[in-house]
Amino acid sequence: MTEHIVLRHRDIERIDQLEVYLENGGFRAFESIVRKKSPEQVIDIVKKSGLRGRGGAGFPTGVKWSFLTPDVYPRYVVANADESEPGTFKDREIMERNPFQFLEGVAICAYAAQAEVAYIYCRAEFWDLTLELDRKIEQLKEGGLLGKKLFGSDFSLEMYTHLGAGAYICGEETALLESLEGKLGQPRLRPPFPAAEGLYGKPTVVNNVETLTNLPLIIDRGVDWYRKIGTEKSTGTKVFSVSGNIELPGNYELPLGTTFRELIFEHAGGIPNGHAIKAILPAGASAPILPASDEVLDTKMDYESVPEVGSSLGSASIIVIDETVDIAWVESKITDFFEHESCGKCTPCRDGTYWMKHIFERIMDDTAQAHEIDLLHTVGIGIQGKCLCALGDFAALAVTTAVERFRPDFDLHVQGKSSKAA
Amino acid sequence: MLAENYTQEIEAILAKYPSDQKRSAVMPLLFLAQREYGTLTNEAITEVGELIGLQTTEVASLVGFYSLYHDRPGGKYRIQVCTDLPCALKGAQAFADELCEKLDIEMGETTPDGQVTIEQVMCLAACDRAPLFQLQGPNGFRYHEDQSIGSAMALIESLRVRGQVDRAHRLTAS
Amino acid sequence: MSVTLTIDGTEVTVPEGTLLVDAAKRRGTDVPVFCYHPKMKPVGMCRVCLVEIGRPARDRATGESLLDESGDPLIQFGPNLETACTITVGQGWQVRVSSEKAIQGRKEIVEYLLTSHPLDCPICDKGGECPLQDLTMGHGSGESRFLFDDKIRLAKRYPLGELIFLDRERCIQCARCTRFQDEIVGDPVIGFYERGRRLEIVTYSDPGFDSYFSGNTTDICPVGALTTADFRFGARPWELNSAASICPHCPVGCNLTLSTRREASNAGRDVVKRVMPRQNEQVNEIWICDKGRFVHHYARSPERLTSPRVRKNGKLVKASWNEALTRAAEGLKGAASSAVGIASGRLMNEDLFNLKELMAALGGRAILVDSMAGGNLIQRYGVGVGSNLGSLGKRDAVLVIAADLHEEAPIWWLRLKQAAERGTTLIVANARATRLDDYAKHRVRYGPGEAVQAALGLLHLNGGDPELARFEGDRALKSAARAIKRARNVTIFFGQEGLNYAGTEALARACALITESKGRVGKSNNGLVAVWPRANTQGAWDMGLRPEPAGLHRALAGAVAAYIVAADPVGDDPAAAAPFEKLSTLIVQDLFLTATAELADVVLPAQAFVERAGTFTSGERRVQRLYPAVGALAGSLPDWKIVANLAHRLEVDLEDKAAPLVFERIAAAVPDYLGLSYDDLAAVEPQWPEVGGADLYFGGTAYANKQGLGVQLAPRGAGRPLKWKAPPRASAGKDLLLTPVTVLYDRGSALRHSRLLEGRIAPLQLILHPDEIERLGLSEAGEVEISWDGRSERLKFAASTDVPPGSALVPRGAGLALSDPTPVTVRRSNS
Numbered sequence A: 001m002t003e004h005i006v007l008r009h010r011d012i013e014r015i016d017q018l019e020v021y022l023e024n025g026g027f028r029a030f031e032s033i034v035r036k037k038s039p040e041q042v043i044d045i046v047k048k049s050g051l052r053g054r055g056g057a058g059f060p061t062g063v064k065w066s067f068l069t070p071d072v073y074p075r076y077v078v079a080n081a082d083e084s085e086p087g088t089f090k091d092r093e094i095m096e097r098n099p100f101q102f103l104e105g106v107a108i109c110a111y112a113a114q115a116e117v118a119y120i121y122c123r124a125e126f127w128d129l130t131l132e133l134d135r136k137i138e139q140l141k142e143g144g145l146l147g148k149k150l151f152g153s154d155f156s157l158e159m160y161t162h163l164g165a166g167a168y169i170c171g172e173e174t175a176l177l178e179s180l181e182g183k184l185g186q187p188r189l190r191p192p193f194p195a196a197e198g199l200y201g202k203p204t205v206v207n208n209v210e211t212l213t214n215l216p217l218i219i220d221r222g223v224d225w226y227r228k229i230g231t232e233k234s235t236g237t238k239v240f241s242v243s244g245n246i247e248l249p250g251n252y253e254l255p256l257g258t259t260f261r262e263l264i265f266e267h268a269g270g271i272p273n274g275h276a277i278k279a280i281l282p283a284g285a286s287a288p289i290l291p292a293s294d295e296v297l298d299t300k301m302d303y304e305s306v307p308e309v310g311s312s313l314g315s316a317s318i319i320v321i322d323e324t325v326d327i328a329w330v331e332s333k334i335t336d337f338f339e340h341e342s343c344g345k346c347t348p349c350r351d352g353t354y355w356m357k358h359i360f361e362r363i364m365d366d367t368a369q370a371h372e373i374d375l376l377h378t379v380g381i382g383i384q385g386k387c388l389c390a391l392g393d394f395a396a397l398a399v400t401t402a403v404e405r406f407r408p409d410f411d412l413h414v415q416g417k418s419s420k421a422a
Numbered sequence B: 001m002l003a004e005n006y007t008q009e010i011e012a013i014l015a016k017y018p019s020d021q022k023r024s025a026v027m028p029l030l031f032l033a034q035r036e037y038g039t040l041t042n043e044a045i046t047e048v049g050e051l052i053g054l055q056t057t058e059v060a061s062l063v064g065f066y067s068l069y070h071d072r073p074g075g076k077y078r079i080q081v082c083t084d085l086p087c088a089l090k091g092a093q094a095f096a097d098e099l100c101e102k103l104d105i106e107m108g109e110t111t112p113d114g115q116v117t118i119e120q121v122m123c124l125a126a127c128d129r130a131p132l133f134q135l136q137g138p139n140g141f142r143y144h145e146d147q148s149i150g151s152a153m154a155l156i157e158s159l160r161v162r163g164q165v166d167r168a169h170r171l172t173a174s
Numbered sequence C: 001m002s003v004t005l006t007i008d009g010t011e012v013t014v015p016e017g018t019l020l021v022d023a024a025k026r027r028g029t030d031v032p033v034f035c036y037h038p039k040m041k042p043v044g045m046c047r048v049c050l051v052e053i054g055r056p057a058r059d060r061a062t063g064e065s066l067l068d069e070s071g072d073p074l075i076q077f078g079p080n081l082e083t084a085c086t087i088t089v090g091q092g093w094q095v096r097v098s099s100e101k102a103i104q105g106r107k108e109i110v111e112y113l114l115t116s117h118p119l120d121c122p123i124c125d126k127g128g129e130c131p132l133q134d135l136t137m138g139h140g141s142g143e144s145r146f147l148f149d150d151k152i153r154l155a156k157r158y159p160l161g162e163l164i165f166l167d168r169e170r171c172i173q174c175a176r177c178t179r180f181q182d183e184i185v186g187d188p189v190i191g192f193y194e195r196g197r198r199l200e201i202v203t204y205s206d207p208g209f210d211s212y213f214s215g216n217t218t219d220i221c222p223v224g225a226l227t228t229a230d231f232r233f234g235a236r237p238w239e240l241n242s243a244a245s246i247c248p249h250c251p252v253g254c255n256l257t258l259s260t261r262r263e264a265s266n267a268g269r270d271v272v273k274r275v276m277p278r279q280n281e282q283v284n285e286i287w288i289c290d291k292g293r294f295v296h297h298y299a300r301s302p303e304r305l306t307s308p309r310v311r312k313n314g315k316l317v318k319a320s321w322n323e324a325l326t327r328a329a330e331g332l333k334g335a336a337s338s339a340v341g342i343a344s345g346r347l348m349n350e351d352l353f354n355l356k357e358l359m360a361a362l363g364g365r366a367i368l369v370d371s372m373a374g375g376n377l378i379q380r381y382g383v384g385v386g387s388n389l390g391s392l393g394k395r396d397a398v399l400v401i402a403a404d405l406h407e408e409a410p411i412w413w414l415r416l417k418q419a420a421e422r423g424t425t426l427i428v429a430n431a432r433a434t435r436l437d438d439y440a441k442h443r444v445r446y447g448p449g450e451a452v453q454a455a456l457g458l459l460h461l462n463g464g465d466p467e468l469a470r471f472e473g474d475r476a477l478k479s480a481a482r483a484i485k486r487a488r489n490v491t492i493f494f495g496q497e498g499l500n501y502a503g504t505e506a507l508a509r510a511c512a513l514i515t516e517s518k519g520r521v522g523k524s525n526n527g528l529v530a531v532w533p534r535a536n537t538q539g540a541w542d543m544g545l546r547p548e549p550a551g552l553h554r555a556l557a558g559a560v561a562a563y564i565v566a567a568d569p570v571g572d573d574p575a576a577a578a579p580f581e582k583l584s585t586l587i588v589q590d591l592f593l594t595a596t597a598e599l600a601d602v603v604l605p606a607q608a609f610v611e612r613a614g615t616f617t618s619g620e621r622r623v624q625r626l627y628p629a630v631g632a633l634a635g636s637l638p639d640w641k642i643v644a645n646l647a648h649r650l651e652v653d654l655e656d657k658a659a660p661l662v663f664e665r666i667a668a669a670v671p672d673y674l675g676l677s678y679d680d681l682a683a684v685e686p687q688w689p690e691v692g693g694a695d696l697y698f699g700g701t702a703y704a705n706k707q708g709l710g711v712q713l714a715p716r717g718a719g720r721p722l723k724w725k726a727p728p729r730a731s732a733g734k735d736l737l738l739t740p741v742t743v744l745y746d747r748g749s750a751l752r753h754s755r756l757l758e759g760r761i762a763p764l765q766l767i768l769h770p771d772e773i774e775r776l777g778l779s780e781a782g783e784v785e786i787s788w789d790g791r792s793e794r795l796k797f798a799a800s801t802d803v804p805p806g807s808a809l810v811p812r813g814a815g816l817a818l819s820d821p822t823p824v825t826v827r828r829s830n831s
């Protein structure tokens, strides 16, 4: 891959400066749609591009926009910059290094949705980054690229940043909206979906930072150009955040459909210290764990292929685990995470993660009885499909698949022969 | 009093949200109160509630839910080390433990001079730069990535020696 | 529109939009629930209501139903169980509540819940009426796979204020209590703190859990996490008997259940252990306010009178009933037509009827101390039969004028708030802001004491007399008037705030005329409701008692003997003692030795409502029955019986045997009550939501109503033309109009004698506008001196921006002897 779409700062120096961004065609797409295209036409372009949500669910972006309740205003656009999935650090790089392309993406989305206010919900840890975004938004207003009656049209747009305060669940879009409304970040019942009743009960589009950052180039260069990248059903590129036991951790923007093997061994330098790869968590903590078999390594990373080998792509945060690591320990860390982050609204997630955590404490102490590993599995299975939001399923899936796929690692603990790592 | 000392900031915060949705301002206002008072005491929470017409309980409930608001006293600075899975795979737990040992406090505790609290946190979205922590001070958060015990202790020393909050914060900015 | 579906194989047809749990319930299938409550919006949190749902499959392209081999609609079941509490039914669905998969799913949820729940059922107040306990029996697994050591240990006795206690271990985080406070009551003073498994209920209000409705959370809590201070560890539910009653504290007439138990502390006799709401969807639904719930303890006060007393050698001494009644009879006989009876709306209809009959037989008068007019107009213009605040909707309007319902009639406040949230046009008119304002579409402000002017302005704009033009009013009043004009149905609540008797008389007329202007007098959800100071003031009017417009001293002017029942005029105003002292015979009948009783020649001990049978007529003119819950305090008698016994000694024939027989006489003599019987009042019909029964959890532990919904009386209609009255002229010249305002927790004898609510009684203080405080040069702390009519008092003061200009407020019944608004001079108190 020679050219970046989202991580364009890697190709163009100082693209985080407005004049550089403009010199490189910045805001051409936004201006052209506001001047010449109807919102429906923009939605149509995005639908045709095949762009899918990069926040985890992979839902077709244009289709989501078309669900907005007709004729109800005001509407809102919310950029999901809560990036809290363990192993994910792409949105931060995008907003830090290529901020104007992201903001232009927000503007394009807002025009398509006919929203005149857009919020950017950032996790509070992105404090400095958010202050910088505020300055960039100011610059755009001064430059007439945001504000009232843009480009002589009737369309006006304001953008504001909003900080979270340390809650993973606020990445879930309805919890995010609750949080933005000044409430506890607990997910809402769905339906209604945000497109019908979102922020303040008004039709709302929530999109991930990376999703939005794709938009300017899709509009500017066209659907045909975009569809040439990636696969038939998973078009375009994806920023893969690679972490864990890996030589060159970092973000890699590659076409969807690149194999795990290519990403891990060609781009990210392979496994350090001559160790062998043991497992892959393809979507941070939030998806089934995959044994790093040849079949898996040769699987294409796209929204269709990863499920075929028993996991999902999610936000494509690839955590690489080498042979020295005890998978029971990995899962205990993951369980700690979800137990800590469960919002507590629904029973199976709140109490199920707590229960799993306690079983894990005994497993890691080597005091667990053999049947407790089965119990752990049963508890995980019991959580699945019963929760209010996907967090509960995430929490359970990683654990149940680990017990199924890496049972020996668990058994070692009950036999008192643990091989604890880290 | 926030309303007097931060009139402009409060106005700017409220201006972000529709006039009938003041409640949305509660989170930024809590950060403001935390900047002013360090700890979110009941009085501080009540004050925030009054600015936007919320009951103290409603605001306190948010303080309890979100992990970056503090209603129990801690150090002026909080060193929040990520020990989540990706960082742990890179030895973050050992880093955190060693840091505690160097400071002679347990995880979650504050140095006797009241300057620095050490905490473990979940993923900070910087997993490629482990070990790392963020520094939560009165004026927000700052990342300190690719850390060693040496660099961390140097930072802590500078915070403790000066005690001059903002200046030290600026000096150590990456 | 209705929808037909099958639930566990049986077909049911329910209205479109019905939630699946409710549909199942209507068919007799209980889907277990914890977080769902039929009075609140579904949240789908607890996940215990899991069922399998099969929906008719459709062809994606054509949208047509697909058929299976046998030609029936093809039903597709999703991979996951779904929550029956959040999903509205669909046509042709097949729902499985009792399938293995659904049962297994629910079992898992119960097992998760029990990981955090202690197993202290044997000492839990909810034990025996606990949904979690029942569900564990029905759905839980036999043994716990969760290690007991892993259970969280948390505070088991955490006070959320002095009324409600929280057991943190027992809380299952269903949020019913917090949602009740937020959604239904609008007092979000309890909330969740922390998250995940660490979630806990907290309050930061001062006083803790500061809401007039807090007790209801203990009813709807599906486990024993929330308990009331007076009931926790008080008794086990299965030891309790229950009796139906009616709350005697305000004109709403909330239906109650009194749970009783025999106790050694009471010599093996019944004691009221708790007061809970009894469902009456037309009156109080399943709620009551905290006054109604907690104040009953006065009935067990050691200060209750247990024997009659008569004055001998200047001293009140204990006497036998015979002696006391004989002495009283002599006094009344001597006075004959110069005798006055004085009673309050605290009494039941039976008492009031007998008293009225007795006084009539003597040729004397029966005076009502509740000095507010309009009872006769309510008889003509009261709300029509079938009126129900719970049914008000978008086409209806409600005007509340000169009343603060949150303080005076909390459940009306609650139901009007909810009506407003459903789209009913709520108009609140008052000289000051009240808590109903938050929900009002129109807020009309008038000058202190000028409610009548405002009402006449509304009347004028609704086609009243052109002469009324001078009352036209400001923009807010005009748009409120238009709203009244536009609405299909109009209900008017009028009170007495800022008015004297003549003022309330003029207000009642103006309001009656506004309802008349709509031409729908007698129809449901149309008409007048008086916000009476007492539970049965309307009944008193109906039984023929009338206030003395010029005040009690006038009524006593030529009197030789007075018979005071359930009233304490001297306690209310010590300066009013003089005329009582001049009487040759003063008879006082009460529960306590009141200040008036201390002056009496004869004191007769009466019974408390918990000991009594009788009827109250509510502000909405619903006649409702009270049943005795506990045996009477030895030495006391019901008021009607005392009156009858006294009457016999005067050769007046009154019913003295049983309350129902008194009521038979009422039903024969009082026109609006003609033909009514206790049986009619005891009739019930099915109500929704269905509470009680085997599945108490559905509505929490509210009591199903098996003892009577009461009978709403029909207004007689407009009849002879009514003429408006000009507002009484306010006397000028003084600087501030001091207005007594009613507060829920006043210093009345009930509250004073029940202890639990002591800390919440409104303090006696003058409430002034901050500008006034500045103008008077008052320092922040200290006292003021107020003077009027040659009297003066020193009082503490407090500031509030809600005080209208030109006036000052004082809580009614807090100790200042002023019941009418009065111009006063306020100055700094020297010293």
Ligand SMILES: Cc1cc2nc3c(=O)[nH]c(=O)nc-3n(C[C@H](O)[C@H](O)[C@H](O)COP(=O)(O)O)c2cc1C
Pocket: A052, A053, A054, A055, A056, A057, A058, A059, A061, A080, A081, A082, A083, A084, A085, A168, A169, A170, A171, A172, A173, A174, A206, A207, A208, A209, A211, A212, A389, A390, A391
């Ligand atoms: C528990 C949970 C956490 C999530 N966290 C994030 C997040 O941090 N960032 C994000 O963009 N989406 C996150 N999502 C996905 C969002 O709910 C939502 O699908 C996404 O913002 C939609 O944007 P997209 O269509 O552009 O992907 C999360 C979802 C769940 C269930």
Ligand code: SF4
Pocket: A169, A186, A187, A341, A342, A343, A344, A345, A346, A347, A349, A350, A387, A388, A389, A390, A391, A392, A393
């Ligand atoms: S699944 Fe977990 S995070 Fe999601 S609503 Fe339930 S408790 Fe909250």
Ligand code: FES
Pocket: C032, C033, C034, C035, C036, C043, C044, C045, C046, C047, C048, C049, C083, C084, C085, C086
């Ligand atoms: S989720 Fe349905 S009753 Fe709780």
